[in-house]
Amino acid sequence: MLQVLDAAIFRPVYVGLYLVGLLKKLYAEQLQWANYPTHVNKTGARHFDLLAGTPAVRRALEKDGDRFFSQIRDLTEVGDWKEKTKAFLLYQ
Numbered sequence: 001m002l003q004v005l006d007a008a009i010f011r012p013v014y015v016g017l018y019l020v021g022l023l024k025k026l027y028a029e030q031l032q033w034a035n036y037p038t039h040v041n042k043t044g045a046r047h048f049d050l051l052a053g054t055p056a057v058r059r060a061l062e063k064d065g066d067r068f069f070s071q072i073r074d075l076t077e078v079g080d081w082k083e084k085t086k087a088f089l090l091y092q
Contacts, residue, residue: 013076017057021068024061033058 004010024031035044049055057075061068 011076014072017052017072017076018069021061021065021072024068025065028065 002015033048036047037044038047041047041050046055048058052058054075060071060075
């Protein structure tokens with residue numbers, strides 16, 4: 001069981017990708033990318049890429065599973081997103 005003790009520092013996308021990386025490392029032969037049809041993506045093609053926002057995450061995972069763990073932080077970096085969106089927030 002995973003228990004978040006400090007929501008301010010918890011990075012759910014990082015943890016999710018780390019878990020995907022572990023599954024790939026432990027069960028590489030069984031792990032396959034599957035189409036996942038949705039209302040807006042009828043064929044379900046490239047679902048993981050769309051969910052991650054870029055094919056770079058999948059490519060990094062496929063290229064070198066062990067190196068992937070050290071790349072997760074860079075792959076999920078949001079840069080100055082908080083600053084750019086600050087003026088549009090309805091609440092803080």
